[in-house]
Amino acid sequence: MTRSFPNAVDVAIVGSGPTGAAYARILSEQAPQAAVAVFESGPVLTDPPGMHVKNIADPVARVAAQRSSEGLRPHTQSPEGHYPDPSRRVVRPGTHLLPDGYRQPGEDGLPALAMSTNVGGMGAHWTAACPRPGGAERIAFLPDLDELLDEAERLLGVDRHPFDDAPYADVVRARLGTEFDPSRPEERRVRPMPLAVRRRADGALAWSGSDVVFGDTTRNNPNFLLFADAQVRRVLVEDGRAVGVIVRDRIDGGEREVRARFVVVAADALRTPQLLYASGVRPPALGRYLNDQPQMIFAVRLRDVSRQPEAEHSPRGDTAIAEESGVSWVPYIDEEPFHGQVMQLDASPIPLLDEDEPAPGTIVGLGWFCGKDLQESDRIEFDDSATDDYGMPKPRIHYTLTPRDHETLGRARAAILRAARALGDFIGDEPMVLSPGASLHYQGTTRMGPVDDDTSVCAPNSEVWGVSGLYVAGNNVIPTPIACNPTLTSVALAVGGARDIAARLAAEPEDTKDTKDTKDTAASTATIGGW
Known part of the structure; x- marks a missing residue:
């Protein structure tokens, strides 16, 4: 029509x-x-x-x-079948990767660039x-x-204090605060992550x-x-x-x-x-x-915490963070040019060897995002002679991590390990640096x-x-x-x-x-x- x-x-x-x-x-x-x-x-x-x-x-x-939402090359499982990305690059549900041109020879590129x-x-x-x-x-x-x-x-x-009463959230923020706050101004100390979330009339949380x-x-x-x-x-x-x-x-x-x-x-x-x-x-x-923001992740299990009855039930499923899950924030400061997003999870993303099922909220995911060393040469070029899937000038990504970026990543690794040691027992051996572009920021x-x-x-x-x-x-x-x-x-x-x-x-x-x-x-x- x-x-x-x-x-x-x-x-x-x-x-x-x-x-x-x-x-x-x-x-x-x-x-x-x-x-x-x-x-x-x-x-x-x-x-x-x-x-x-x-x-x-x-x-x-x-x-x-x-x-x-996944453009002309959808990949999420559907009744009609699954269409994996042939390059095996990581892609998230609801997004689609730049199919090519995301990395040039000798450069880091943005292989996880998605929209x-x-x-x-x-x-x-x-x-x-x-x-x-x-x-x-x-x-x-x-x-x-x-x-x-x-x-x-x-x-x-935006709610500046979401999930303040989430089980173990006070423990997480207290431990992170002890580790990071002494060297920080009041307004940049550990606190709840402000979230764009609200409670609907039926009592459910909505994003x-x-x-x-x-x-x-x-x-x-x-x-x-x-x-x-x-x-x-x-x-x-x-x-x-x-x-x-x-x-x-x-x-x-x-x-x-x-x-x-x-x-x-x-x-x-x-x-x-x-x-x-x-x-x-x-x-x-x-x-x-x-x-893009260079990003790394890690996970821990909270140590020395008693099992709280209110953490036994979680309605979260796979749709959203529930009140049983706290989200804490370690803000950026110039002396530490990265910020931490600390999310309590309902279950471990990595299989645990012990027989005890962890209570929701005691598995904590840590994500550290770094400030980039900005340079004019990190750019998107467009081709006058070729087009993309939508008939627009085809993009090519030029992107490299500088020595300063690698130094910042090293400092972020030290900070995320400090946070992990303050919170509990490591899940996995080392923080994982995600593929460039994974931040989506x-x-x-x-x-x-x-x-x-x-x-x-x-x-x-x-x-x-x-x-x-x-x-x-x-x-x-x-x-x-x-x-x-x-x-x-x-x-x-x-x-x-x-x-x-x-x-x-x-x-x-x-x-x-x-x-x-x-x-x-x-x-x-x-x-x-x-x-």
């Missing part, structure tokens, strides 16, 4: 992950008269659109949703961890960063996805449209200004032009610079300063900067240098060597950009009849688009 795309809107948003949803939400709150359309290459998975797949109670439906293609983006699959950056992680040229982070917490529904960021304000906005299976192939630029997008309907294969006063590209750290490149927007820093490829000096792609308001009305969003906007989970920060930056557009919409008179016509028909078109 041919869908009805609008001729024009005030704001076209490319991508429906947490940052694209943040633009839609802020614009719905601050510029409700504006016609706003979100275009997403992937399908709708849930009702409401953008919900976290862990909130899907039916395991069969959950697997189907994950598989539907999700669905309404809600990676926000339908993430761990929901929302720590705040500190020290060199912070963006020094943004004086209002803390207020923006506050607003990001509101949009994501925030883009549905939470959109919120009822956006869903009830008659001037808002969401189009699934709608791939934006090009941003239209005329006389130095973004004026619309070319959209390919992945249902009927047709292409449409949608004019827009502002365009926001929030398509992830690989596909945002790819779309700009395909559109002829190619500032010198585009795709450069690519930042890719940053920097459309980085923000204070001035246009060819080392950044966008200004502090997220507008692309030299292209009026074109904004970028996502983890790729973060310019610092951030080691903590980046979603909270990227949503905060999206808030700033959305406020800027809202102010400009208020200041600039409406200048197109097509936009008015779009507003008049938005309600009927929205259901066709998938909202």
Whole structure:
């Protein structure tokens, strides 16, 4: 069935992950008269659109949703069969790997580089961890960063003290605090990990996805449209200004032009610079300063703890962390440029030799994420003569770990072993360094900067240098060597950009009849688009 795309809107948003949803939400709150359309290459998975797949109670439906997120080469088990990645690279449910070009000769590359293609983006699959950056992680040229982070917490529904009463969580934090806190300022001491999690009316825990960021304000906005299976192939630029997008309907294969006063590209750290490149927007820093977080993991079993009755029952299954599982945080500091995510598990990921089944919460997984030594040569290049599965310029990854990165990994190894010794008995012999790209926290490829000096792609308001009305969003906007989970920060930056557009919409008179016509028909078109 041919869908009805609008001729024009005030704001076209490319991508429906947490940052694209943040633009839609802020614009719905601050510029409700504006016609706003979100275009997403992937399908709708849930009702409401953008919900976290862990909130899907039916395991069969959950697997189907994950598989539907995996692009054109799905791998998750389904009734139709299993499609393993032939290279045997590790890939997680709900994501799909970059099939080739992920490593160049003599380089480390990013063999685990993965993405999700669905309404809600990676926000339908993430761990929901929302720590705040500190020290060199912070963006020094943004004086209002803390207020923006506050607003990001509101949009994501962040709980700063989730699972405080989880069995053994106090033991874990006390032991980690004794080990790490004496050398730290008060605000960077061991604490609960802030999580985007909430309790539903039925008492169950639910994880925030883009549905939470959109919120009822956006869903009830008659001037808002969401189009699934709608791939934006090009941003239209005329006389130095973004004026619309070319959209390919992945249902009927047709292409449409949608004019827009502002365009926001929030398509992830690989596909945002790819779309700009395909559109002829190619500032010198585009795709450069690519930042993955070198990551290592380890596990221990808590020692010297009594079995707590409340830990005997866990409803978690394989869907989400339950209240029996605590999540603790060892924050980044400049003297130790990595951050620790410490998660109590319901069962050991490694078979134990003794006969006692461990109580849920006594098996503790440790994950340490390192800040990268940023360098211009870590980059995504795009090929003008070859295309990827979606018909876009084919990407090639250039990425190497520097001597400083290896030194940081060595220090992180020492820190994770300190944490493990403080907590209990090792499970396994050594911490495992994960394959580059495994963090899924890719940053920097459309980085923000204070001035246009060819080392950044966008200004502090997220507008692309030299292209009026074109904004970028996502983890790729973060310019610092951030080691903590980046979603909270990227949503905060999206808030700033959305406020800027809202102010400009208020200041600039409406200048197109097509936009008015779009507003008049938005309600009927929205259901066709998938909202």
